[in-house]
Amino acid sequence: MNPTSNSVSPASFDGERRPTVMKFGGTSVQDTAAFARVAAIARRQSARSPLPPVVVVSAMAGMTDALLEAVRQALEQDTAAALDGLEPHFARYSEVAESLTGGAAYGDFVHALYAARERLAQALETMRAYPGTIPPLRDEVVAYGEQLAATLLAAVIAGDGTACRAVDARTCIVTDEVYGRARPRWEATVARTRQALGPVLSAGVIPVLGGFIGATLDGATTTLGRGGSDYSATLIGAALQADEVQIWTDVAGIYSADPRLVARSRRLETLAYGEATDLALYGAKVLHPRTIEPVERLKIPVSIRNSYDPDAGYSMITSVSGAPPGSILAVTHRPGIAAVHVRPAGGWLAASALEEMARILHAHGVLVEHLAASRLGLTATVEQGDAIEAARRDLASVGDVHLAADRALLCVVGNFGEDVITLHPSLSEALAAFQVTPLLPHPSAHARLFLMAETDAPPAVQALHARLVEPADTL
Ligand code: ASP
Numbered sequence: 109m110n111p112t113s114n115s116v117s118p119a120s121f122d123g124e125r126r127p128t129v130m131k132f133g134g135t136s137v138q139d140t141a142a143f144a145r146v147a148a149i150a151r152r153q154s155a156r157s158p159l160p161p162v163v164v165v166s167a168m169a170g171m172t173d174a175l176l177e178a179v180r181q182a183l184e185q186d187t188a189a190a191l192d193g194l195e196p197h198f199a200r201y202s203e204v205a206e207s208l209t210g211g212a213a214y215g216d217f218v219h220a221l222y223a224a225r226e227r228l229a230q231a232l233e234t235m236r237a238y239p240g241t242i243p244p245l246r247d248e249v250v251a252y253g254e255q256l257a258a259t260l261l262a263a264v265i266a267g268d269g270t271a272c273r274a275v276d277a278r279t280c281i282v283t284d285e286v287y288g289r290a291r292p293r294w295e296a297t298v299a300r301t302r303q304a305l306g307p308v309l310s311a312g313v314i315p316v317l318g319g320f321i322g323a324t325l326d327g328a329t330t331t332l333g334r335g336g337s338d339y340s341a342t343l344i345g346a347a348l349q350a351d352e353v354q355i356w357t358d359v360a361g362i363y364s365a366d367p368r369l370v371a372r373s374r375r376l377e378t379l380a381y382g383e384a385t386d387l388a389l390y391g392a393k394v395l396h397p398r399t400i401e402p403v404e405r406l407k408i409p410v411s412i413r414n415s416y417d418p419d420a421g422y423s424m425i426t427s428v429s430g431a432p433p434g435s436i437l438a439v440t441h442r443p444g445i446a447a448v449h450v451r452p453a454g455g456w457l458a459a460s461a462l463e464e465m466a467r468i469l470h471a472h473g474v475l476v477e478h479l480a481a482s483r484l485g486l487t488a489t490v491e492q493g494d495a496i497e498a499a500r501r502d503l504a505s506v507g508d509v510h511l512a513a514d515r516a517l518l519c520v521v522g523n524f525g526e527d528v529i530t531l532h533p534s535l536s537e538a539l540a541a542f543q544v545t546p547l548l549p550h551p552s553a554h555a556r557l558f559l560m561a562e563t564d565a566p567p568a569v570q571a572l573h574a575r576l577v578e579p580a581d582t583l
């Protein structure tokens with residue numbers, strides 16, 4: 109996808125006006141009180157701007173996991189058990205509808221829920237009978253979490269007479285056919301999003317869409333990968349040339365370290381697109397790593413806000429770095445990493461070893477974070493899990509395989525200048541007490557990446573934060 113493509117008009121949907129996109133995550137809509145808060149936030153935004161906002165909503169917290177579990181149960185046991193497991197979650201949606209909607213809107217939601225149950229039962233049965241249908245039907249099943257949330261939130265917002273209605277996200281976001289982690293087709297998405305949402309916005313109505321879901325050109329339901337609602341929001345924002353994409357969650361921004369780990373961590377008031385992406389890639393859970401991709405070139409700002417405390421402040425992500433030259437912005441870590449080392453079984457590695465290793469890892473769907481090669485061996489840093497275990501057997505054809513499990517990636521984000529080879533001495537000093545391997549070249553001018561034992565990573569984050577972030581010194 110390419111948001112800068114010349115064939116796409118850079119103007120907004122009607123050539124002048126720019127809406128705000130507001131995305132609410134699963135914890136922001138986890139119960140009745142949360143829905144009420146979100147409705148108030150959306151109405152407030154609508155009342156103070158000339159154009160209504162576009163609202164993008166996740167499934168209620170826990171619903172996506174429950175739907176995936178239902179698929180697993182249907183395939184391994186039976187459909188009835190799978191559907192039973194979903195009932196407590198349907199009850200949570202119903203409770204919200206009962207408390208916050210009334211009249212025809214309540215009746216419509218009860219009907220939507222009834223139709224969802226019917227269709228889910230059918231889809232789960234079909235998957236059992238015809239395994240070939242599993243990938244597309246799994247996406248169709250999982251999409252119900254967001255679809256029901258969008259229908260419900262639209263009814264709740266409209267409850268006080270605010271003009272608002274649900275729009276099926278599948279009429280906006282067009283993707284490829286890679287079920288479970290579909291990639292958007294940019295130009296089709298722009299065209300359809302403008303077509304579907306432009307008239308709604310022009311009529312002064314708030315559109316509410318489910319995040320995370322899209323459709324192929326043929327109309328089959330797809331999903332964008334776990335946590336993908338953030339990505340939906342920026343895709344919609346880019347397509348409409350939004351003035352801002354607001355990601356509403358349960359924390360008021362991105363912090364200099366995980367606040368549960370570092371009590372003195374502070375909110376980053378501003379950070380650059382690349383800085384936010386690196387933090388998302390290497391451990392900060394607030395943002396899906398692809399979120400920034402659609403909006404960066406268009407310079408649409410993205411803010412991270414707290415739906416539980418809307419006036420608490422926020423982080424603003426733009427093209428301006430949050431770190432003065434030489435300063436450290438944030439420290440994060442990502443556990444669950446393994447390092448696979450392949451040594452020559454005798455003599456040298458074959459000239460084709462690197463290519464062969466990359467091919468095997470790719471074939472097993474192993475995402476490589478870092479790859480280092482020398483004549484004496486190859487080391488790939490990857491996500492731990494079944495995929496790498498399976499790839500390990502095939503890698504024996506390349507050389508002797510050694511797998512170091514339970515590692516973590518430690519990421520330091522700051523303003524280091526253009527040099528991606530040198531490790532700055534103050535970082536080495538702050539990390540002297542830990543066994544760390546710097547992964548060179550550094551991923552970018554603003555990120556430094558280290559591999560270390562998983563158990564060492566939390567104290568290393570604390571040590572780095574105390575020495576390099578809290579004093580706000582420069583390197
Ligand atoms: N509901 C989806 C998930 O749990 C997408 C999202 O919340 O962003 O992964």
Ligand code: MG
Pocket residue numbers: 133335338394395396
């Ligand atoms: Mg999320």
